[in-house]
Amino acid sequence: MQLLYSPTSPYARKVRVVAIERGLTDRIEMVAANPLGEDTAALRAKNPLGKIPTLVLDDGTTLFDSPVICEYLDALAAGPRLLAESGAERWACLRAAALADGVMDAAFSLVMEGRRPDLQRSHEWRTRWRQAIVASTAQFGPASGGAFDLGQVGMACAWGYLNFRLPEIAAEAVTPQVRDWWARVSARRSIAQTTPPAG
Numbered sequence: 123m124q125l126l127y128s129p130t131s132p133y134a135r136k137v138r139v140v141a142i143e144r145g146l147t148d149r150i151e152m153v154a155a156n157p158l159g160e161d162t163a164a165l166r167a168k169n170p171l172g173k174i175p176t177l178v179l180d181d182g183t184t185l186f187d188s189p190v191i192c193e194y195l196d197a198l199a200a201g202p203r204l205l206a207e208s209g210a211e212r213w214a215c216l217r218a219a220a221l222a223d224g225v226m227d228a229a230f231s232l233v234m235e236g237r238r239p240d241l242q243r244s245h246e247w248r249t250r251w252r253q254a255i256v257a258s259t260a261q262f263g264p265a266s267g268g269a270f271d272l273g274q275v276g277m278a279c280a281w282g283y284l285n286f287r288l289p290e291i292a293a294e295a296v297t298p299q300v301r302d303w304w305a306r307v308s309a310r311r312s313i314a315q316t317t318p319p320a321g
Contacts (some may be wrong), residue, residue, distance in 0.1 A: 124178040125156040125191075126165060130318045132226045132283035133188040134175040135272045139275050142312035144199035149229065150177075179251040189219065192272060206273040210321075218273025221258055228254045235289050253282065258293045263299030278307045286318045 125141075127134035141147050146306045153160040157174050157248055169176040177185040177194070177299050196204045205219075206222040226252040235251075262277045281304055282291040307313060 123149055123180060124151045125155050126168065126176040126178070127174050128154065128156060130286070131174055132230070134187045135279045135282065135316045135318070136275055137175045137177070137191045137195065138316045139279065139312040140195050140204060140272070141185055142315060143204060143270070143275070144195055144201075146195055146199055148318065169300045174316050175229075189223070192275070196272065204270075204275065206271075215271045215273040218271075219276040221261060222276030222280040225255055225258045226276075226283060228252075228258075229280070229283055229288055232291075252291060255288075259284070259292075259295045259300060260297060263297065263303040270307070274307060274313075278304075278310075278313050282308075282313070282317065 125137060127133070127138065131153045138152075141150055155165050155176075157165055157172055157175055162172055165174065165176065166172040168178060168184050173187055175186065175188055175191055178192045179185065185194055193205060206216055232248060232255075235248055259281065262281060281292070281300070284295070306314065
């Protein structure tokens with residue numbers, strides 16, 4: 123399998139974390155791709171959306187985007203899954219994962235909006251995204267539960283992305299509960315090994 127990814131993408135980081143947690147890294151070739159640069163045409167040939175992450179299976183089939191790839195890899199490996207197959211535990215995990223994806227979406231939108239010329243930026247949307255991030259990340263501690271599951275994977279990648287790209291919002295949003303949770307989660311091998319490069 124090949125994973126088309128960017129080391130700075132929180133969505134691709136989720137997939138990489140799942141691969142490590144499920145012991146699949148030796149089965150996946152990591153291929154760096156820039157969806158906003160020179161790799162656009164090659165990426166679009168595999169994923170018509172032109173987005174990362176994209177997983178290319180051995181038979182040439184492609185899977186996208188991160189929720190689908192994460193669930194595929196989780197089901198591919200043996201042993202206890204990161205996403206429960208049924209019951210209340212599954213829905214709680216999916217809710218936490220959706221909350222994390224929403225934070226990533228809002229944070230990514232803020233970053234992209236910040237790259238637009240000043241006169242084209244929307245103050246209303248920037249405010250809305252910032253409010254959504256602060257309100258949502260306040261639940262990261264309580265929503266994380268006990269086991270390190272797919273919901274926690276998403277929350278860790280979302281919080282990591284905030285610290286990487288929007289540290290001023292992370293500083294505004296952090297609570298003692300989130301700080302304690304992050305101290306535990308960031309020490310995991312899968313999270314430490316997928317930390318975005320500095321700079």
